[in-house]
Amino acid sequence: MNEKTLLLKGATVIDPANGLNSVKDVLVKNGVIEAVTENLEPQEGWEVEDLTGKYLSPGWIDLHAHVSADFLPLGVEPDRDAGVNHGVTTVFDAGTAGAINMKGMKRYVIDTSTTRVLSFMNAAISMGSALKGAYRDLRNMDLNVSMKAVEAFREVIAGIKVMASVTQVGDNGIEPVKIAKKLARLAGLPLMVHVGNAPPIYEDVLKLMDEGDIITHAFHGKAGGILDRHGRILPEALAARGRGVWFDVGHGEASFCYKTFKRAMEAGFGPDSISTDLHSGNIKGCVVDMPTTMSKFLELGFSLSDVIDLSTNRPAKMLGLPLGTLTPGRTAxxxxxxxxxxEAVLYDSEKAPMKVSRLIKPVMTIKGGKKAWAL
Ligand SMILES: [Zn+2]
Incomplete structure (x- = not known):
């Protein structure tokens, strides 16, 4: 058997799932983590990378981006703009494609990318997020058409996506979220809901969410956000978290507000995952990429280990994926x-500046045991 062995030497390994934050060597065999230990001596035939002075973590996971490339509007390039070239080994396309576009999404994007791309399929069958007002006409939420796509492409569909904001739902209020929830239930998949400008109101969305469902743009700064008039966390959000609903950052150009986030943190309500909502409309704006987004959280008071946890282990756990840790036997x-x-100034979606003094910068990405990108 032609075994390929890669030894990554001397990095400070941060693997929150296993409580690791110290200098270790990592041995990769045939695309799988073989061992994480001290002072491994290289053997003949092994490829060796000296990572002394660097950090090494599980491959980063971006739970919310739009990576349909030029196949659908809104998309950025999965590898060049969002994925392996930015330290991200797995990226979730959050609803750029609906049922009708899934075949193309798989053929032209998922199958051709080095980055692992998984989809939250939009509950709007045509065009998904790329269609403004996707749920204004409820005929665009055909459960039969959606279920056929779920059955055909289940291996790459991680969940269902719906956008709960007035620009998308028009006069339909909470109804599109209800239909999407029905679809998610039929499909046996989690539902990811984008919250934004009401109606529907955040409280009504939260009431429909079950264990495993995900709120994205959780800490937006628009009216009707996660804080009530008195600056307290919505009781519905506390109840939802109690049921096992996840709260994702989904930064974007309009959906992450430092002020809201800091208040939520003061109330003990942090995020379950860090994600970018990177798309062609905001890639030149305040989001930039995953490491820039992660760097903001260092300044917002998170330890490096926590930032890595929220960008690897936690999103993987949310979706039950065997990724996000360096446990032997796992995909490398x-x-x-x-x-x-x-020093840099990083902006939130409300154009509020924040001075930061540390920037997380990827230098090498390994996907499935193979070097996928290096600086
Ligand atoms: Zn989005």
Whole structure:
């Protein structure tokens, strides 16, 4: 058997799921983590990467981006713009494609990318997020058409996506979320809901969410957000978290507000995952990429280990994926990076500046045991 062995030497390994944050060597055999231990001596035939002075973590996971490339409007390039070239080994396309576009999404995007791309299929059958007002006409939410796509492409569909904001639902209020929830139930998949400008109101969305469902743009700064008039966390959000509903960042150009986030943190309500909502309309704006988004959380008071946890282990756990850790036997997705002591000003979606003094910068991405990108 032609075994390929890669030894990653000398990095500070951060693997929150296994409580690791120290210098270790990582051995990768045939695309799988073989061992994480100290002072492994290279053997003949092994490929060796010296990562002394660098950090090494499970491959980063971006739970919310739009990576349909030029196949559908809104998309950025999965590898070049969002994925392996930015330290991200798995990216979730959050609803750019609906049922009608799933075949093309698989053929032209998922099957041709080095980055692992999984889809939250839009509950709007035609065009998904790329169609403004996707749920204004409920005929665009055909359960039969959606279920056929779920059955045909289940291996790449991680969940169902719906956008609960007035620009998308028009006069239909909460109805599109209800239909999407029905679809998610039929499909046996989690539902990811984008919350934004009401109606429907955040409280009504939360009431429909079950264990395993995901709120994205959880900490947006628009009216009717996660805080009530008195600056307290909505009781419905606390109840939802109690039921096992997840709260994702989904930064985007309009959906992450430092002020709201800081208040939520003061109330003890942090995020379950960090994600970008990167798309062609915001890639030149405040989001930039996953490491830039992660860097903001260092300044917002999170330890490096927690930032890695929220960008690897936690999103993988949310979806029950065997990724996001360096446990032996797992797929060898890894990101090597540095934390540069650099001053920068990073903006939220409300154009509020934040001075940061540390920037997370990837230097190498390994996907399935193979070097997928290096600086
Ligand atoms: Zn989005």
């Amino acid at each position: 997705d890894l990101t090597a990076f540095v934390v540069a002591n650099e």
